[in-house]
Amino acid sequence: xxxxxxxxxxxxxxxxxxxxxxxxxxxxxxxxxxxxxxxxxxxxxxxxxxxxxxxxxxxxxxxxxxxxxxxxxxxxxxxxxxxxxxxxxxxxxxxxxxxxxxxxxxxxxxxxxxxxxxxxxxxxxxxxxxxxxxxxxxxxxxxxxxxxxxxxxxxxxxxxxxxxxxxxxxxxxxxxxxxxxxxxxxxxxxxxxxxxxxxxxxxxxxxxxxxxxxxxxxxxxxxxxxxxxxxxxxxxxxxxxxxxxxxxxxxxxxxxxxxxxxxxxxxxxxxxxxxxxxxxxxxxxxxxxxxxxxxxxxxxxxxxxxxxxxxxxxxxxxxxxxxxxxxxxxxxx
Amino acid sequence: xxxxxxxxxxxxxxxxxxxxxxxxxxxxxxxxxxxxxxxxxxxxxxxxxxxxxxxxxxxxxxxxxxxxxxxxxxxxxxxxxxxxxxxxxxxxxxxxxxxxxxxxxxxxxxxxxxxxxxxxxxxxxxxxxxxxxxxxxxxxxxxxxxxxxxxxxxxxxxxxxxxxxxxxxxxxxxxxxxxxxxxxxxxxxxxxxxxxxxxxxxxxxxxxxxxxxxxxxxxxxxxxxxxxxxxxxxxxxxxxxxxxxxxxxxxxxxxxxxxxxxxxxxxxxxxxxxxxxxxxxxxxxxxxxxxxxxxxxxxxxxxxxxxxxxxxxxxxxxxxxxxxxxxxxxxxx
Numbered sequence: 001x002x003x004x005x006x007x008x009x010x011x012x013x014x015x016x017x018x019x020x021x022x023x024x025x026x027x028x029x030x031x032x033x034x035x036x037x038x039x040x041x042x043x044x045x046x047x048x049x050x051x052x053x054x055x056x057x058x059x060x061x062x063x064x065x066x067x068x069x070x071x072x073x074x075x076x077x078x079x080x081x082x083x084x085x086x087x088x089x090x091x092x093x094x095x096x097x098x099x100x101x102x103x104x105x106x107x108x109x110x111x112x113x114x115x116x117x118x119x120x121x122x123x124x125x126x127x128x129x130x131x132x133x134x135x136x137x138x139x140x141x142x143x144x145x146x147x148x149x150x151x152x153x154x155x156x157x158x159x160x161x162x163x164x165x166x167x168x169x170x171x172x173x174x175x176x177x178x179x180x181x182x183x184x185x186x187x188x189x190x191x192x193x194x195x196x197x198x199x200x201x202x203x204x205x206x207x208x209x210x211x212x213x214x215x216x217x218x219x220x221x222x223x224x225x226x227x228x229x230x231x232x233x234x235x236x237x238x239x240x241x242x243x244x245x246x247x248x249x250x251x252x253x254x255x256x257x258x259x260x261x262x263x264x265x266x267x268x269x270x271x272x273x274x275x276x277x278x279x280x281x282x283x284x285x286x287x288x289x290x291x292x293x294x295x296x297x298x299x300x301x302x303x304x305x306x307x308x309x310x311x312x313x314x315x316x317x318x319x320x321x322x323x324x325x326x327x328x329x330x331x332x333x
Numbered sequence: 334x335x336x337x338x339x340x341x342x343x344x345x346x347x348x349x350x351x352x353x354x355x356x357x358x359x360x361x362x363x364x365x366x367x368x369x370x371x372x373x374x375x376x377x378x379x380x381x382x383x384x385x386x387x388x389x390x391x392x393x394x395x396x397x398x399x400x401x402x403x404x405x406x407x408x409x410x411x412x413x414x415x416x417x418x419x420x421x422x423x424x425x426x427x428x429x430x431x432x433x434x435x436x437x438x439x440x441x442x443x444x445x446x447x448x449x450x451x452x453x454x455x456x457x458x459x460x461x462x463x464x465x466x467x468x469x470x471x472x473x474x475x476x477x478x479x480x481x482x483x484x485x486x487x488x489x490x491x492x493x494x495x496x497x498x499x500x501x502x503x504x505x506x507x508x509x510x511x512x513x514x515x516x517x518x519x520x521x522x523x524x525x526x527x528x529x530x531x532x533x534x535x536x537x538x539x540x541x542x543x544x545x546x547x548x549x550x551x552x553x554x555x556x557x558x559x560x561x562x563x564x565x566x567x568x569x570x571x572x573x574x575x576x577x578x579x580x581x582x583x584x585x586x587x588x589x590x591x592x593x594x595x596x597x598x599x600x601x602x603x604x605x606x607x608x609x610x611x612x613x614x615x616x617x618x619x620x621x622x623x624x625x626x627x628x629x630x631x632x633x634x635x636x637x638x639x640x641x642x643x644x645x646x647x648x649x650x651x652x653x654x655x656x657x658x659x660x661x662x663x664x665x666x
Contacts, residue, residue: 062539139581183541196585206395207585208516209541217581219574219600226603228581235582241552248472248550248561249568250583252529252540267552270559 030176033169033328039282039320043173046280050256051180057278061181065255067247067268068170070188070195070212072261072302073284074203075166076155078293081301082162083194084126086149088115090133098132107132135215135232139193142230146197160332163202167284168331170259174203182257185209187247189239189264193230211250213238239264244271261286262302266311273315281317283308288323291333363509366502366661372615372653376506379613383589384513390611394514398588400580400601401503403521403528403545405594405635406617407536408499409488411626414634415495416527417459419482421448423466431465440465468548468565472526475563479530493665496535500617501664503592507536515590518542520580522572522597526563544583546571572597577604594619595635599644606648614650616641621656624666 034040049057050064071077091101091110101107106125109117119125134142155165174184184205186195192212199205214235217228238246244267247255258265258272261284269281285304287294296304312319322329367373382390383397404410424434424443434440439458442450452458467475488498507517517538519528525545532538547568550561571579577600580588591598591605594617602614618637620627629637645652655662 062533065541192582192585200395208398208583210585214582217578219577219604221603226577226600226607228577244552244559244561245550249525249547250541252525252543267559270554271552274559 030179031169031172033172033326035325035327037325039318039325042280042318043282046257046278047177047180047182050278059256059277063253063256064177064180064182065185065251065253066177066182066257067185067187067211067251067255067259067272068174069260069262069265069268070186070190072286073167073259073265074170074174074186075162076292077302078286078295079156081190082155082165083190084129085156085162086146086153086194087129087133089149089153090145091129094133131215131232134191134194135230138227138229139217140227142193143197146194150198158330160330163198164332165330166202167326168328168333169326171203171331173259174205177257178204183209185211185247185251185255187238187243187258187268188212189237189242191215192238211238211246213242241267243268247271256280258282259284261304263305263308264303266308269315269317270311273317281315282320283312283317284320284322287321288326288329291329292322363512364502364505366505366659368658368660370658372651372658375613375651376615379590379611380510380513380515383611392589392610396586396589397510397513397515398518398584398586399510399515399590400518400520400544400584400588400592400605401507402593402595402598402601403519403523405619406500406592406598407503407507407519408495409625410635411619411628412489414523415488415498416523417462418489418495419479419486419527420462420466422482422486423478424462427466464548464565467524467527468563471560471562472550473560475526476530479527483531491663493663496531497665498663499535500659501661501666502659504536504664506592507538510590511537516542518544518580518584518588520571520576520591520601521545522570522575524548525571544571544579546575574600576601580604589613591615592617594637596638596641597636599641602648602650603644606650614645614648615653616645616650617653617655620654621659621662624662625655 050059106118106121190212192214195210196207216231216233216235254275255272257280258269259282273279382388383392439451439454523545525547528543529540549564549566549568587608588605590613591602592615606612
């Protein structure tokens, strides 16, 4: 083929391919696990208007930043944050090398199986448990510990690996957004290094797009080999007012879409909404005691307070009812 | 067209397009501003082997992380770090609203034009200048200040905007790596929010792929509108042992290619090299007093010490001579 012919031919084929793709996208439902209704419609309308060339709401792909909370938004968080269940398992696993824990709270009570007594020490006790199980090793070793735990541990209610206790409608939403040029980020109060070993495989979100709480690390040479050692010192708490700070530090751009489920997400949604142009702010509400859990203002984990509900109403944020808006909750259903 | 016909047609066209693209890539030199030699060859050989399907050194695209220092590696850093020149200009601009600076060091000397006297106060004086010019405003306001400065300020030697004082061979390298599926990151001792307003336009590196030093920020509601206020408190120093820490925190994956130019980059290169599989570590050496600047072990800015040189030799890192390896240094040449 001569060049001119070849170029015309390619151009023609590309147009065909585009038409074909568009047609297919119109026919297939990108969110099959979502019931038809206001929530689903608000998502699709938003994506269509920000991706439509020439629309007054058009947003260039580079600026299509979408941020998601993790616990209670992408995967379950009851009966306890999964990372805390991980910490409890680690206390048991590490107990043989810590004989002093037999007489030291909160470990003594934990090892006797008395969680309530262990947590009577409040935040200080929680922090001691977290640091004893999350610090002191290299980042590489910690990653392996997380992977090993996830490979064997099972959710107490569902008897499934924790990485299967993720919400099918949200997996579809993440894929739908990425297919429309969005960059999807996690912005979680959970530990950044507890999430990174598995988010790419489970959510399609690579480690560099995961933001979370962290402890400090220190560069060291061990036998001439560089390592990063995890220190028992808080580096950053990525919750409430920390979420916009974390977003700014890691992304440096304001999201145009943000998804959360609890009081910890309020400031992320406010920060998202305060930008110029079209925005979508959404909260998942856990109201399905049959298929998952029902909890709200009175829950210590994933609190959805009346203040948050009032904010959502005032600001026009979409509140998703898991019971009514989701046809399916978990991938295995 | 019926579906089967259309599909065959598209498949055929895509194959044609691929052949066409591959041929063009083989013919054109991706690094035209690099002289043929060991440095250029080592880069191309590395990229070819990690991107070749089936090669023992093949690296999946998601893991093709490349990190670059900024000052002295992607743009110039003499006669002073550009960010410090920005700070000096800001002191002058802000002086009318700070009458107390007339009698307060280091500002008093600075405003008299006596930089040496101003910097006699060492690190403490430097920090005071940085905080007085970088903190106290919102992130949005600071971004605008940086943009405004870059739009008018000119390099004292080259009489060009600072964003033109970037190295043409490195621009080509960044584009070449991205065309080969690499994700390019900046890992700089410079301020993260001083770089982000322009790196996408100048280097093609989006804000979320910029890592740097930072001050703390605080979420606040001002007239009901959320803002992030920049505080006069160090958050993170992304230099020397801080670089692997910053890479781990922001990327969560180890680079397979790292580029630096000074002692501040040694640990980033060590960290990169310590991973499994093929690696490329490179240092830019400033030895061209005619076209740019010549400096090394004795320079306070961008120190390239004998220790670093010895490390480079011992570890097989590539050292690039700007004089010999680069055909062209700046885009305007």
